[in-house]
Amino acid sequence: METHDIEPEHWLAKTTPAATIVIFRRDPEGGAAQILMVERNASLKFAGGATVFPGGKVDPADRELAARIAGDGADIEDLAARVAAVRETLEETGLVVGIEGVVDGTIAAEARRMLISVGDLAQVLDAYGWRLAPERLVSFARWWPKHRTERIFDTRFYLADLGTGAVDIEVDATENRHLFWASAQGALDLAAQGLIKIIFPTRRNLERLAQFASFEDTRIHAEATPVDTISPFMEQRDGAAWLMIPDGLGYPVRGEPLESAQRG
Template sequence: MTEFDAVDGADPAATVNGSAPAVAVNGADPVAADVPIRDAATVVLLRDSAHGVQTWLLTRVAQMAFAPQMTVFPGGRVDPTDSSIALVATEVAARFRCSELEARSLVGAAARETFEEAGVLLTSPPLHLGADRSEDVEAGRISFGDLLREHFVAVDESLLRPWARWVTPAGETRRYDTRFFVAAMPIGAHAEDLTTESSTASWVTARDAIAQFESGERLILPPTLATLHSIAAHDTVEQVLDAAAGRDLSPVRPAVTVDSDGMRVTLDDGTVYQVQAPPAAPPASV
């Protein structure tokens, strides 16, 4: 599962409900009745490089029904078992202004998705396992909580710093309240492309990813792009982590309009993002 697709999820900003004539995105009904908002978590893995802060980015396969070929961070929706993972999430609860139970679910989902999709464990003490164990968790052969207990480790809340919050606007057939976390790559850990939903995965500086978007080389939807811009404002991972404590975590509720110029996503502060459409792709496989 990825940032935009937790089995069947939608991107927090990819909906159309603005003042212009409504147009469906990837089959979404612009006048659909309001639907419940589900919790989701996204993790921005970070590491330092000679050219700036790098982030671990996935490119979704062209055959995906939603957001094909888009650049994403690891992430997905919260599963019911995530709240049962042994961890403390007091600080996350305070920062996101939610209950500690909800915070545990968010941190658990963030850690689980990072392990499933990148093979990286955010635990104390540090632990490094092979890709086969990530596959076991994703396939349901063992729960993430049981895996941690098997190795006598626990998710370390301090490694996951709250960074942003995006909520899918009304009108989309699936809605998510997605909390974004930043996390420094643990020493000795190695990220891998472990999800079948991505065609490529690699470390890219936030600044390079933005430049690739601006040149048309890389497709990026607004939540990811806004996050990359906020990361690119810093020169080191330490600066990013230090900045996390002062971040405004008010929900971002984008307004999306479609007119003769295409699709635009407008944020509360007036920032406007023009959304690129992916090129035609082969039919999705069954």
């Protein structure tokens, strides 16, 4: 087998740090845990029309807040990504995760409106007497594609649990057009039927998540699995190019033919 990657100088300067969060709730019908999926507007340059997990890029204000709350020896980049995951979730969906304090549907809606207005999670925390609880987010993966033709995001993935999930979600019409709950396998089935579009990293992560029926099982798996940076690479198989990821990181399916892979 022949593999190909690209040298750092081709991608390092173009990399944007980002964060994504896989939000769980219990299935009201008693089936496998459901996760929140976001269908992005087709007009967006990156993953336009694709169904993904909530998230977005790490902003300077996220780093400032991370530096403010960081303890000795803290990983500021990881902490800033957790701040971004909390902020983007509230902004995109109206859900409050990774926060300690009084929250109900009315408060969450007010906080979301304030966040959209001021663009700074720190101000929202102060206004509502909330404390950031980044430890409530479970590290799951880190994806850093390094392809010349792609917009490059160094994305950290986290897990969070809503429990019963008796909450409202509301679409952010500027970037997203539809929010829905589905089990990981259910989302894969929708993609197989052509009802949603999923890009290569989302497909691999859904396949990994579909191995488990509950948030607790997924959390145990995540905490026992190394979070090494995943940079997909090309591999020749029987004369065909495949897009692959490394072994040993918890993924039951490591790749697919390049011609069928949706990369953004």
